[in-house]
Amino acid sequence: DAGVTQSPTHLIKTRGQQVTLRCSPKSGHDTVSWYQQALGQGPQFIFQYYEEEERQRGNFPDRFSGHQFPNYSSELNVNALLLGDSALYLCASSDRNEETQYFGPGTRLLVL
């Protein structure tokens, strides 16, 4: 039973560029949430996708957007990268009826 997988594991970009991160949820899960974790802080909620729609969003600018596909996998897109976007990006999946989320290992993004 595969858990949550994310790709790539590491990424280096320069300011102004765009990035796409990918996530495959745990088998049987239909809901995907994305988090940003800066060094020394807890994960910050970006948004959650269910039935291919964004159903709740945290305090992140429109530069952060996402998508969920019919197979429940998801992408996080960040445009016009800033130095402050450097962080670990975590994907978490869950069943729509459960509160418990299962996290992937994350993608570490460095913006230079």
Added chain:
Amino acid sequence: DQQVKQNSPSLSVQEGRISILNCDYTNSMFDYFLWYKKYPAEGPTFLISISSIKDKNEDGRFTVFLNKSAKHLSLHIVPSQPGDSAVYFCAASEGFKTIFGAGTRLFVKA
């Protein structure tokens, strides 16, 4: 505006003793509380949770206590083991949004 606060960045405990990790929150609309554990280079792993309608939930060595009037919850680990050394995150959910604290790093000394 930190809605979930873990005021102790780190905690050191002797093996076999009790570890108590604390968490405070400000939003009375939170309806579910969770604890996650995180090892380096891994994503957070779910540990234990509690609904806002309960005041205690126990799972093996782990017990979570919720004091709604004080807006405080705590995680007790008894007995503590060296493998418990990790960062522990308190989290609270309202609707589809989950808010995490900054984490407490637990060191369990053998």
